[in-house]
Amino acid sequence: MTDVHPPELRVALVGHGFMGAAHSQAFRVAPRFFDLPLAPVMSTLVGRNAAATTAAAEKWGWQKTSNDWHEVVDDPDIDLIDISSPGSTHVEIAVAALAAGKHVLCEKPLANSVEEAEVMAAAAAEAAKKGVFAMVGFTYRRVPAITFARDLVARGALGQIRQVRAAYLQDWLVDEEGPMTWRLDKSKAGSGSLGDIGAHAIDAVQFITGQTLDSVSGLLHTFVTERPLLDESVAQTSLGGAASSERGQVTVDDVALFTARLSGGAIGTFEATRFATGRKNAFRIEIHGSKGALAFDLERENELEFYDAEAPSDLLGFKRILVTEPEHPYFANWWPTGHTIGYEHGFSHQLVDLVNALAAGEQPTPSFADGLQVQRVLEAVERSSDGGSAWTTTA
Amino acid sequence: MTDVHPPELRVALVGHGFMGAAHSQAFRVAPRFFDLPLAPVMSTLVGRNAAATTAAAEKWGWQKTSNDWHEVVDDPDIDLIDISSPGSTHVEIAVAALAAGKHVLCEKPLANSVEEAEVMAAAAAEAAKKGVFAMVGFTYRRVPAITFARDLVARGALGQIRQVRAAYLQDWLVDEEGPMTWRLDKSKAGSGSLGDIGAHAIDAVQFITGQTLDSVSGLLHTFVTERPLLDESVAQTSLGGAASSERGQVTVDDVALFTARLSGGAIGTFEATRFATGRKNAFRIEIHGSKGALAFDLERENELEFYDAEAPSDLLGFKRILVTEPEHPYFANWWPTGHTIGYEHGFSHQLVDLVNALAAGEQPTPSFADGLQVQRVLEAVERSSDGGSAWTTTA
Amino acid sequence: MTDVHPPELRVALVGHGFMGAAHSQAFRVAPRFFDLPLAPVMSTLVGRNAAATTAAAEKWGWQKTSNDWHEVVDDPDIDLIDISSPGSTHVEIAVAALAAGKHVLCEKPLANSVEEAEVMAAAAAEAAKKGVFAMVGFTYRRVPAITFARDLVARGALGQIRQVRAAYLQDWLVDEEGPMTWRLDKSKAGSGSLGDIGAHAIDAVQFITGQTLDSVSGLLHTFVTERPLLDESVAQTSLGGAASSERGQVTVDDVALFTARLSGGAIGTFEATRFATGRKNAFRIEIHGSKGALAFDLERENELEFYDAEAPSDLLGFKRILVTEPEHPYFANWWPTGHTIGYEHGFSHQLVDLVNALAAGEQPTPSFADGLQVQRVLEAVERSSDGGSAWTTTA
Amino acid sequence: MTDVHPPELRVALVGHGFMGAAHSQAFRVAPRFFDLPLAPVMSTLVGRNAAATTAAAEKWGWQKTSNDWHEVVDDPDIDLIDISSPGSTHVEIAVAALAAGKHVLCEKPLANSVEEAEVMAAAAAEAAKKGVFAMVGFTYRRVPAITFARDLVARGALGQIRQVRAAYLQDWLVDEEGPMTWRLDKSKAGSGSLGDIGAHAIDAVQFITGQTLDSVSGLLHTFVTERPLLDESVAQTSLGGAASSERGQVTVDDVALFTARLSGGAIGTFEATRFATGRKNAFRIEIHGSKGALAFDLERENELEFYDAEAPSDLLGFKRILVTEPEHPYFANWWPTGHTIGYEHGFSHQLVDLVNALAAGEQPTPSFADGLQVQRVLEAVERSSDGGSAWTTTA
Structure with a gap:
């Protein structure tokens, strides 16, 4: 800890749903555990509904509110715009923000279409030349x-x-009988399981392996095509709420299944589903290589299983590593050995990496170009599904 | 236990590899734990190599040997021919045995092609009219x-x-550098992971769900296309042996990935692989329904996980059931509660069901027709893979 | 969320080690996720070392610092004194704080001896008559x-x-060769594994079962009796630091093993150890009753295993419940279903319960009387160990 | 496999309960998978009830029966007497058998008292001088x-x-309301959980660590002191049967808890219970050393967890080893990698080791002296429990 206080990074957050809560927690907590070169200031919370936005700002500790995202884009006191609103809003806000010289952190998936993502990636590339950066x-x-x-x-x-x-x-x-929400409406969410959670699977696999998904064969499936509409007069969350007697069309996938060929010669199977009865948030990844293997399940996020195929032949097996030691990424800044962290901590780590990159004048990762590439994979899965699961390139 | 000794069921076993050992153990053990209506007699072990067959017969307790399967087909003292030799031999032996009035138990997959399987199923249907039965x-x-x-x-x-x-x-x-064996030679094994272990996945899923795989989209992949030939002068097993300096072509799949639409509206993902570093015999099945879910892993074969979605909302979760209680299938005849059984016991249970069906003059299951249906699924996966993973019906 | 801002609860925190960090996080976070009837204000951080205290206050967001706890006892602006300093300091601070009309939250174990704990419990009982409350x-x-x-x-x-x-x-x-710290010095820590983590085991079992440990038979054991002294010139934590070449006497237990008879007729085994190679923070509890059973492991703190002995006889088994649903304690205020929380969240929940009790003018639990009772169990274990593991009553 | 048939080892088995079934399976199966230097012959099954013994002999494949164990002791054709009857019968049969020059395999615990065990160990020592061996x-x-x-x-x-x-x-x-059986009657069983399953825990820990339990502090407890008597007119097993309306006294422990000091400086906790609701046959062992640790659970008997404390600091963790590889003890003679074995296979392995020792003219292990030592530990636990859990030496 140095004597000199770090310069401020004044933040506006657009959206106050589930993601807004998670991002707010990161702005609040990360600076208390990590020595950041910039000090995030929770300046403005943006939301369309004035009362709800004010309530959320007060609850989460934002200094002020706005009901029009243009205001924060125009606000000279804002350094970073954090976009946590539905996918359909991303492109317009991000492009405007970057053009106005604001750094941008945008929730995934980057956009609701490749076209939108391309626009965003182009805007980000242009902004980066001026030292203004975007991260997904x-x-x-x-x-x-x-x-x-x-x-x-x-x-x-x-x-x-x-x-x-x-x-x-x-x-x-x-x-x-679970109700319709914006997440089941293609015009707002872009896709269903595919973009919401399948995008995580794509990014994580590419991130871990260093390989990209070059071609895919996919199947999207919707089991329940009509659901009760939400009663708009009752408070609701992004994942549910009170149902009315009317029904609406589910226009996104319940399940996405796809197979992929990866750039380094690997092959993979992918699944994203909201119909896996009994699994609450089981994001599982297994990777098999010529010398070893890995297995992970987000329901046990403090653990990683590792198999070393070069161990002595009577000592082969998956090792359950508690990833809670000072030697593990990010952990030295939290609690003593063996004391677990939870879902929200990833958002703090993301903020740490973003702030460090911004302070260094470097491109944070994943960039909008990375987000565009994931978007292309998502679209390729959709096209493959529409085309009888024929192999479809993602380039 | 009755006073009257049950009539004999005189058995010839063709093949003395891994499956021969497993089947022999069933003939030896099942009658000691289950009251069978027919008493299996381990009469004749059949193998091409005289010395090896004699050694195996002595080790496993077969009364005599033969080096030509035609002999047991012609032997009036044989009631059941158990075919545990490579897939390429199944059709000829099974058809001859059934024609000769012998019951047949044939290892899976039923044959190396749909054509062969059709011949076998037709022969089995014909034989069944005369009370002669075939099981796969x-x-x-x-x-x-x-x-x-x-x-x-x-x-x-x-x-x-x-x-x-x-x-x-x-x-x-x-x-x-693992060597070539007959299992990697398409002319003998028919296919690789697909037919060897993928067939188990297909049958088990159809058995559990009561639905058939109606159409598939698949990908077969071979990572290592050349392997050292076995040194024929050195003893070897069906899974390995000593390598020579020459190399042979691997003509089967290392990995089979496929997606399926099932007859009752379910969708499924399937994988069969011999390249899953770290997994020794992990046959995993998960089934999700509207009211509950199941999970199984053969590496922990005494356990079944069950999720009841209708449990109280704070008591939802997968229950790890030790399937070792008298109430569970087959278990009352083994050990007290909580005492595990292993891989080989399934072969005893198969024999119990076969013998009970034969004694009752009923068709045992799975029949050759069932085996043919699985063969059609296997072939559809191959055709789909050859055709760019296009959806392919299995009928 | 109401229009009226809740009244403030102005806090002084004594101690800035591991527990200080955890408590600070609770003061910072809990009000953002729970609607509290009092608004905690992070007023004063107290520590003997001025520089270290200032640095911690800045890092964690305390408004000011003090290097003498008497100052906050005397400060009319302080409502709650949170004692997170070593056990040897608890009695003096707590008694003075309660006498001065401050509410007290005191880390466990309550004190380093039954005598001290008795003084504290008496002070708390006296204060409670005036609406001033203490919690351990x-x-x-x-x-x-x-x-x-x-x-x-x-x-x-x-x-x-x-x-x-x-x-x-x-x-x-x-x-x-791990170094001496104050936790290994009986004069500061009171005891070793017994008081540090065994106290948690005692409290949790009593809390879950509603039974108290009435008598115990125990064994304390120290494997390593001399350790390198810390180099005082180098920064260090409460769990370790840089070693010098001199050695000091370990005067506390490495391991505590004890058996107990509980007030409701149950019997139990207890173990607290810092020598369980491979276990980082495995606090495991299993409870067996006439109708069911429970199992818990803090290394997987989002899970509880529950066995219902009255389930159908073929559906018996331990159910792995993800305790991350809105129906589960405290969870509705955090994240959507299946999204985990970590070690630190328990401190927020503690604060929520404390604040709710204080606002209601009710005694929070566990009280100092509860803490005294645990202290009596700890002492009984020590006496039993000193007396050849003879059964020793805890009353 | 050699050309020459090995000499016979003619066996008489006393007892036809659960253990009789398990031992019979070993005699039947072990010679089929292991090359034994002596060929076990299942000659005579001994039981008091003529009809039941005949039925068991027929079911399990024994050549003849006897209703008086003296007959097999006197039978010059018997080489090995396998004692699987209740503990109260061990001493008389074993001493007579050894005196008659028969090798003896005796179920655990060796006897119902130290005095009996001493007599047996003395008889075994005497017999060993003449090349007649005893194993527990x-x-x-x-x-x-x-x-x-x-x-x-x-x-x-x-x-x-x-x-x-x-x-x-x-x-x-x-x-x-579970009924009385001989296992709950001290005069027949010697003790309850302590001798039945606690003896396994003692032996396994001593076997694995190479250390003996030198002193113990124990507690025996009986939760249910009266149970319905069995209706003798109805068939029953050693673990249960149909209850009558009369009640009998349970004279053994339901639960045994003890702490031990081991000869090499380790300390241990032990528990044996028939009241652990939800655990069917969970024999768990954990060992912590200065360089590593082990964990085992018999409910998953094909797995061993191993922790290597000298692994790189970011790769520490318990490794789940499937003990099903050719490199693992006994496994090369069973199935291919990853194919599990069950409870009964341990009996085959025991027989293999016994037969190899007998053929070599060597003392098999564990010897009766080993069994006596375990008996002394059991008795020390009982004495400690009777004496208020005071530390009691086992020598």
Whole structure:
């Protein structure tokens, strides 16, 4: 800790749903555990509904509110705009913010289409030339077990990667009477399981293996095509709320299944589903290489299983590593050995990496170009599904 | 136990590899734990190599040997011919045996092609009219946890089945210098992981769910296309042996990945691989329905995980059931509660069911027609893979 | 959220080690996720070393510092004094604070001896008459899985409790060259594993079962009796630091093993150790009753295993419940279903319960009387160990 | 396999309960998988009830029966007498058999008292001088995971052993209306959980660590002191049967808890219980040393968990080893990698080791002297429990 206080990074957050809460917690907590070169200031919370925005700002500790995101884009006191609103809003806000010289952190998936993502990536590339940077929020990269998995692959502990198995399993749609929300409306969410949680699977696998998904064969499926509309007169969350007697069309996928060929010669299977009865947030990744293997499950996010194929022949097995030691990514700044962290901590780690990059004048990762590449994979899965699961390139 | 000794069932076993050992153990053990209506007699072991066959017969307790399977087909003292030789031999032996009025138990996969399987199923149908029966050895149906999974689905504990996830993971080919065996030669084995272990996944899922795989989209992949030839002068097993300096072509798949639409509306992902570094015999099945879910892993074959979605909302979770109680399939005849059984016991259970069906003059299951249907699925996966993973019907 | 801002609760925190960090996080975070009737204000951080205290205050967000705890006892602006300094300091600070009309939250174990704890409990009883309350920080009561375990027992889901098995396993002393710290010095820490982590086991078991430990038979053991002294010129933490070449006497137990008879007829085994090689923070609790059972491991703190002995006989098994649903204690205020929380969240829950009690003018739990009772159990274990493990009453 | 047939080892088995079935399976199966230097012949099954003995002999494949054990002691054709009858019968049969020059395999615990065990050990020592050998059946030593655990300790993989945690957990007495059997009658069984399953814990820990339990502090407890008597007119097993309306006194312990000091400086906790609701046959062992640790659970008997404290600091963790590889004890003779074995296989391994020792004219282990030493530990636990859990030496 130095005597001199770090310069401020004044933040506006757009959106106050689930993601808004998670991002607010990161702005509040990260500076208390990590020595940051810039001091985030929770300046403005942006939301369309004045009362709800004010309530959220007060609850989460934002200094002021706005009901029009243009205001923060125009506000000279804002340094960073954090976009946590639905995917359909990303492109307009991000492009305007970057043009106004604001750094941008944008929730995933980057956009609702490749076209939008291309616009965003182009705007980000242009802004970067002026030292204004954009980052997309694939937060799970910053779960210590996943970051450490990447490190293990990078240091060659798995040898040549051959097989990947990624499944993001949730079950919150199993009940056929569960209501419609914006997440089930293609015009707002872009896609269903595919973009919401399948995007995480794509990014995490690419991040860990250092390989990209070059072509895919996919199937999107919707089990329940009509659901009760939400009663708009009752308070609701982004994942649910009170149902009315009317029904609306579900226009996104419940399940996305796809197979992929990766750039380094690996092949992989992917699944994203909200119909995996019994699995609440089971984001599972298994990677098999010529020298070793890894297994991870987000329901046990403080653990990584590692198999060293070069161990003595009677001592082969998956080792359950508690990724809670000072030697593990990000952990030295938290609690003593063996004391766990939870879901929200990944958001703090993301902020740490973003702030460090901004202070250094470097491009934070994943960039909008990275987000665009994931968007292309998502679209390729959709096209493959529309085309009878024919192999489809992602380039 | 009755006073009257049951009539004999005189058996000839063709093949003395891994499966020969497993079947021999069943003939030896099952009658000691189950009251069988027919008493199996381990009469004749058949193998081409006289010395090896004699040694195996002595080791396993067969009364005599033959080096030509035609002899046991012609032997009036033989009631049942158990075919445990490579897939390429199945059709000829089975058809001849059935024509000669012998019951047949044939290892899976039923044959190396749909054409062969059709011939076998036709022969079996013909023989059945005369009370001569054929069964295919999908032994895992008789693992108590899998049989019990079937029971749970049948009694409605899962509601409507929606998603299936089946993966049979082995890693014995990860070493690129592992030698060629008949299992890697398409002319003998028919296919690789697909027919060897993928067939188990197909049968088990169909058995548990009561649904058939109606169409598939698949990918077969071979990572290592050349391997050292076996040194024929050195003793070897069906899974390995000593390598020579020459190399042979691997003509089967290392990995099979496929997606399926099931007859009852479910969708499923399937994987069969010998390249899943770290997984020795991990045959995993997960089934998600509208009311519940199941999970199984053959590496922990005495356990079945069951999720009841209708439990109280604060008591939801996967229950780890030790399938070792008298109430569970087959278990009352083994050991007291909590005392485990192993891989080989499924073969005893298969024999019990076969003998009971034969004594009752009924068709044992799975029949050759069932085996043919699995063969059609295997072939559809191959055709889909050849055709760019296009959806392919299995009918 | 109401229009009226809640009244403030102005806090002074004594101590800025590991516990100081955890308590600070609770003051910072809890009000953002829970609607509290009093608004905690992080007023004063107290520590003897001026520079270190100032640095910690700045890092954690305390408004000012003091280097003498008497100052905050005398400060009319302070409402709550949170004592997170070593056990040897508890009695003096707590008694003075209560006498001065400050509420007190005191870390566990309450004191370093029964005598001290008695003084504290008496002071607390006296203060309570005037509406000034004291609480002892057995935080693990507020881990949702443990709170929910208590609920299950209370609603009769386990029937009559018969057996308890509690083990708190750490391994940070396995290395014989690990240095002396105040935690290994009886004059400062009171005891070793026994008071530090065994106290948690005692409190959690009593909390869950609703039974007290009435008599114990115990063994304290120290494997390594001399360790390198810390080099005082180098920065250090409460769990370690840089070693010098001199050695000091370890005067506390490395391991505490004890057996107990509980007030409701149950019997239990307890273990607290810093020598359980490979276990980082494995606080395991198993409870067996006439109708059910529970199992918990802090290394997987978002899970509780529950066994219902009254389930159908073929559906018996331990159910792994993810205690991350809105129906589970404290969870509705955090993240959506399946999203985990970590070690620090228990401190927020503790604060929520404390603030709610203070606002209601009610005694928070566990009280100093509860802390005294645990202290009596700790002392009984020590006396039993000194007396050849003879049974010793705790009353 | 050699050309010459090995000489016969003609066996008489006394007792046809659960253990009789397990031993019969070993005699039947072991010679088929292992090349034994002597060929066991299942000659005579001995039981008091003529009809039951005849039925069991026929079921299990014994050539003839006897209803008086003296007959097999006197039979010159018998080489080995296998004593699987209740503990109260061991001493008389074993002493007579050894005096008659028969090798003896005797189930554990060796006897119902130290006095009986001393007589047996003396008789065995005398017989050994004449090349007649006695072995006690602590079968779990021959579970591959436990044998391998012993090997790991012996090769120094754990360093100096410091802590042991052994718990044998069953729950078949949880139901208070479960009937009396001979196992609950001290005059027949000697003790309850202590001798039945606690003896396994003692032997396994001593076997793995190479240390003996030198002193103990113990507690025996009986929760249910009266149970319905069995209706003698109805068939029953050694673990249960149909209850009558009369009640009998339970004279053995339901639960045994004890702490021990081991000869090499380790300390350990032990538990044996039939009241661990939800645990069917959970024999768990954990060993912590200065360099590593082990964990085992018989409910997953094909797995051993191993922790190497000398692994890189970011790769520490318990490795789940499937003990099913050719490199693991006994496994090369069974199935291919990853194919599991079950409870009964330990009995085959025990027989293999016995026969090899007899053929070599060497003392098999564990000897009656080993069995006597375990008996002394059992008695010390009882004496300690009677004496208020005071520390009691086992010598």
